[in-house]
Structures are given as structure tokens and as C-alpha cells.
Amino acid sequence: MTGFATNNARLSSGDDPAMRKSARQKSLHRKREVARAFGNAASSYDRYAILQHRVAHDLAQFIAGKRVAAPYLEIGCGTGFLGAALEDHLAGIPCLFTDLSLPMVARCRERLEASVKDASFAVMDGEMLAIAERYGLVAASLVFQWFENLPAAIVRLADCLVSGGRLAFTMLGEGSLQEWRVACDDHGVESGIPSFPTARELEQAWPGGGEGWVEEVRIPRCHVSAIEFLHELKAIGAHVPDPAHVPQAPGKMRALLREIDSKNGNGENGASFSVTYHVLYGIFTRNGGAS
Secondary structure, three states: OOOOOOOOOOOOOOOOHHHHHHHHHHHHHHHHHHHHHHOOOOOOHHHHHHHHHHHHHHHHHOOOOOOOOOOEEEOOOOOOHHHHHHHHHHHOOOOEEEEEOOOHHHHHHHHHHOOOOOOEEEOOHOOOOOOOOOOOEEEOOOOOHHHHHHHHHHHHHHOOOEEEEEEEEEEEOOOOHHHHHHOOOOOOOOOOOOOOOOHHHOOOOOOOOEEEEEEEEEEEEEEEOOHHHHHHHHHHHOOOOOOOOOOOHHHHHHHHHHHHHHHHHHHHHHEEEEEEEEEEEEEEEEEOOOO
């Protein structure tokens, strides 16, 4: 499950019971939407998830700089990009690959079951883990932006680490898809893209009991047209908009897409519609023995 969403929602213990119940219901509904979107995209995901594949491999390089300690837990495994990139480092290590989407878990199993010998696969909400196991490495690639309460999720996942264990992840940052936001704003259309954290905000989310660091990169992604850009998002399941998004009239959106693409020559002579992904790489190490 790798795409974009929101991390702005918060549940406050000071709210009254009715408000908390309503918030939980909305949260459950959204998670079902996200799981359904990625499940529907499971068969097309590998073909279109170019950025996700690259970022998973980059994260694997960060992780492989130190020995991978057992056991291994992956959140939002998708079709198995990160597990495949780490395959040589997972030999002999008990692994649990999880995702909110059953079809994604099934695809991951198909990819990794034969090569990662001590692997289990499960449908699980990585933001609300209900497991007692402790892990040497918890990893997730382009997943955390789907979490509704990112700081709380990071604390919970850090609590799952053994002494010296690592939490390693990537997520979208503040500058992601700015070109699409600007184009929509210029035409009075809601982009549907939520806000993402800055590197500084992510650094402030590190819990006590360990040390973390954040690196950031900006990766351009070129499309023949704006229409193709939106098609790619849907083909990987990443088209679920911000919860507060108000759907636009189809005619208004079509007009926007036509104008963007006409300015770019409709993909002729190498012209294209480019968007930038601002990717944050975070690694947190729990105090204790060497990892």
C-alpha cells in the first residue's frame, strides 16, 4: 500500500464519547476506502509504480548499511518491492509482511514466498498494530503518509523494537505534487492532495528512548499528459483524496486537464506534464545493543 493520503486527523482524548465514536467511524470508513483502492490496483501496480519501486530500492540501501537484525516486520508491503530489494539480507530471518489490502498481501506472497524462506503474510493495519512480538527491524516504504496520526503511529512502532532495533521508512513530504496543486489552484479546482510533513516536523516526531535522522530528496516524474498522471495514480491505488476533499464537477476537471495538456503540447515533441515527489527517508534506532 504505497501512495499518498493524509496524516492530519487526530483523535483527542478530550473529545466527548459521541465525537470519538464519529471519528472512529470516519477513520474506519477511510481505511476501507484505501484498502479497496489498493486492492483494485493490485494487478496493475507493478506496471505503473515506477517511483515506488525506485524509493523501495533506495530505502533498502539505507537499511543494508547495517546488519538486519531479526525478526523483520514490514508495514504496507504492497506487492513486495522492499522485501525483494532486501531479499539477500533477510536470509534466515523470520519475516512478517503486512498490508491493509488482502490482494496486495497476496501479490507480495507470490513474489517473496519462494525466496524469503521464513516469511509470513498477514492483512494488518500498520498504524494500529495489535501484536506482542518485538522486532529488530520495522520497515515501510511510502506508507506513513496514509496514517491518520503519524506521531502516535511512530511511537507505537518504535515500541515494537528490540533494544538496538531500527524503524526505517520513507514517506511523502511537504513539497510533493506541488505542480498539480498549483495548476488546480490557478483554475479554482481542489487538488484533493492533503498536506504532508516537512523534514523538520518529522524529526520532531521521534519518540524518546532512541535517536533518529531524516534525509530528503526530490524526485521528478514525467508524464505524457496530466490525464496520464491521474491515470497512474489510479493504477497504483493512490487516488483516494484528502478526507475533506469536495469532488469537482466532471466538466470542470476535464477543462483543467485539457488546458494543462494543451500548454504542454499534448505530449508532442517530448513535451510532458511533470510532478515532483518530495520523499522523506527516516530511520530511528532504539537505545540498546548494536543493530
